[in-house]
Amino acid sequence: MSRKLGVNIFNEKLRKEFSFIKKAKTESDVLCEVCNTGFSIMHSGRRDIEPHIKSKNHQNALHAATSSHTLNRYLKSSTLTxxxxxxxxxxxxxxxxxxxxxxxxxxxxxxxxxxxxxxxxxxxxxxxxxxxxxxxxxxxxxVLQELQKDLNDCHFFTILTDASNHGSTKMFPILVRFFSEKDGVKVKVIDLVDAYGESSEIIVNLLNSAMNKLNINKKLVAFCGDNAACNFGNVNRTGTNNVFYKLKQLYPGLIGVGCAAHIVHNTLKKACDKMPFDVEMIAVKIYSHFYLFTVRVAKLKKVCESVDVEYKKQIGYSKTRFLGLLSSVDSILRIFDGLKEYFFGRSQHPKFFATIF
Missing domain, CATH: 1.10.10 (Arc Repressor Mutant, subunit A)
Known part of the structure; x- marks a missing residue:
């Protein structure tokens, strides 16, 4: 055991024998890392360490250390194999x-x-x-990383948005449409935000914020939205308090693209007004006749079997006509022969159905 001027010190031999003990402020002061207790070995050296190891405080700390685990044991490694x-x-x-x-x-x-x-x-x-x-x-x-790569490779894109109410929350999905050499025309969602209103100023700020996040402002060539006054002004697209006008001030030469679904819907609506019967009323009446009436549905199924037609459930009608009317009419046409046999010539049914079929 080493001594310095008659004083015991913590030397290399003791360090190897007691690995949990380390030197503290002076060469004679040590710190036990198991129980975090400091003491001096100035007087007896090793004989000062041995009583400490047998002490109750050290034994309790040693038991706690051996019965517990480090936090790393419960964490996944960043490299998995x-x-x-x-x-x-x-x-x-x-x-x-x-x-x-x-x-x-x-x-x-x-x-x-x-x-x-x-x-x-x-x-x-x-x-x-x-x-x-x-x-x-x-x-x-x-997904956003892959989208960023696609947008970096494309040369031009169109931005699209429309408000959607979910209770008291007004949601604005923001989409981009662009051409990819690998996959052709692609439409991707770049953001989905809620806003406190749907004024033209709010919408423009939302669109600019979404494009700034992806750093794609310089590639914008067109804006697409429904044909509401807030988006495009009046029919002639004049006025200054609309999204299209305000975006054009920021992006000169911007192309305005109205909602094709609304345009086709309005066209078909005008065309249907010239027909001798009302398709919309027929779809509503037939659906309402079978809705919640299990006896009528069971009878229609038997009639479909007799005319060798596979029964299909009648689809309801949506308030947004271009979304629901086609499906409703299609469900009628699929079992038209069965419906005709069911309604035609039966006095208990309204005359309206006999006239149709």
Whole structure:
């Protein structure tokens, strides 16, 4: 044991023997890293360390250290290999499935347990919290990164938006349409924001903010929206208090593209007014006749069997006609012969149906 002027010091030999002891302020003062206690070995050297090791405070700290684990044990490594990499990939696929199938994250709670049980994947764990974290922290950044690459490669793009009310919340999905040499014309969502109103100034600010995030302002060539006065002004697209005019001040030469669906809908609406019968009323009347009437539906099914027609459920009519009327008319035409046999010549049905068929 080394001495310095008759004083015991903490030397290399003691350091190797007691690895949990380290030198403190002076060469005779030491600190025990197990119980975080400092003491002096000035008088007896080793014999000062041995009583400390046997002390109750040190023994309790030693027991606590051996029975607990460091936080790193519960954290995943940034580099995964083998089984861990496979499990992580499976959890990512499951999170993507939940999103693409429009399921609630809550459904992942029980589904995660079923997958773990059925496929013997003891480490698989992807309930609602983890599923949401993967969606927002992994999938979303990756999608935006890929979108950024596509937009960097394209030369021009069109920006599109429209307001959608969800209760008291007004949502603005912002989309871009562009041409890709690899995939052709693509339409992608770049942002989905809620706003406190839908004035032209608010919409312009939202569009500019979305483009600034992706740094694509210089490639904008067209704005697409529905034909409302807020977007394009009047029929002749005059006026200054609309989105198209304000965007043109920022992007000269901007092309305005109205909603093609509204244009086609209005055209067909005018054409249908010239027909000798009202298609809209027919669709509503037929759907209403069978809606919630199980006896009538059962009778129609039997009639369809007799005329060798496969029964199809009648589809309701939407307030937004260009979204619902085609499907409703198509459901009528699919079983037209069955409906004709069901309605024609039956006195218990309204005369309106007999006249139609």
């Amino acid at each position: 083998g089984t861990d990499a496979h499990i992580a990939a499976c959890e990512g696929v499951w999170a993507f499935h939940v999103i693409s199938s429009n399921h609630s994250f809550r459904s992942a709670d029980c589904a995660s347990k079923i997958i773990r049980s059925c496929f013997a994947m003891s480490k698989f764990s992807c309930a609602r919290t983890k599923c949401e974290a993967i969606a927002t922290g992994v999938l979303a950044p990756f």
